[in-house]
Amino acid sequence: xxxxxxxxxxxxxxxxxxxxxxxxxxxxxxxxxxxxxxxxxxxxxxxxxxxxxxxxxxxxxxxxxxxxxxxxxxxxxxxxxxxxxxxxxxxxxxxxxxxxxxxxxxxxxxxxxxxxxxxxxxxxxxxxxxxxxxxxxxxxxxxxxxxxxxxxxxxxxxxxx
Numbered sequence: 001x002x003x004x005x006x007x008x009x010x011x012x013x014x015x016x017x018x019x020x021x022x023x024x025x026x027x028x029x030x031x032x033x034x035x036x037x038x039x040x041x042x043x044x045x046x047x048x049x050x051x052x053x054x055x056x057x058x059x060x061x062x063x064x065x066x067x068x069x070x071x072x073x074x075x076x077x078x079x080x081x082x083x084x085x086x087x088x089x090x091x092x093x094x095x096x097x098x099x100x101x102x103x104x105x106x107x108x109x110x111x112x113x114x115x116x117x118x119x120x121x122x123x124x125x126x127x128x129x130x131x132x133x134x135x136x137x138x139x140x141x142x143x144x145x146x147x148x149x150x151x152x153x154x155x156x157x158x159x160x161x
Contacts, residue, residue, distance in 0.1 A: 001048045003055035003132055011047065014054060021050045059128035065135070066142030073097035075147045076139075078131060083122050086150045089114040106153065115154045 011018060022032050027046065036043045065076040074087040088097065091112050095102045106113050122130060135141075 002052050002129065003059075004051065004136075005044075005048055006051040006054060010054075011050075017054070018050055021053065022046065025049075055132065056128055059131050062131050062141055064142035064144055064147050065131060065139045066146070067134070067139045068097045070096050070098060073102065075142050075150060076134065077144075077147050078122065078127060080127070081122055081124050082119060083130070084117065084119045084151075086115070086117045086147065086154055088150070089116070110153075110157070115150070115157050117151065117154050 006014070019029075022028070025046070027035065032043075035046070063078055065078065067074045067076075071093060072087060072089050074085060077084045077086075088102070088106065090097075090102075091114055095105060095112070
């Protein structure tokens, strides 16, 4: 299993998709009921396979990952073969990046912030797993407009240095 198994309520929400998955894999309703009752390991394996497919499809659609802590704010933009990180630190450590008011503060007092950016290559086959790992560590799905805004600020700062 590459990711994590879907919870019962998630499976219930995807019931039609799960039924289609089972049929595609040659398991019809009566067979599923028998497997679920008599071969729980096989049933779990089928649910794990379905869970991986669902996760893979969802992770492919994610472009921006956000990570905010008290001391740093980071956005990761995932392209098919690269990832760009843009982040912000508070110079005097007086800003809580979990509170979105820092965005107003950076415009008013840019000297109190450090903006940085990095780019790395990502193997397209590892992209989804990398995003999943970030989500498991507390990152959330971010917005492209926030990323674009922060990259623009980074470029302005870089140009004025």
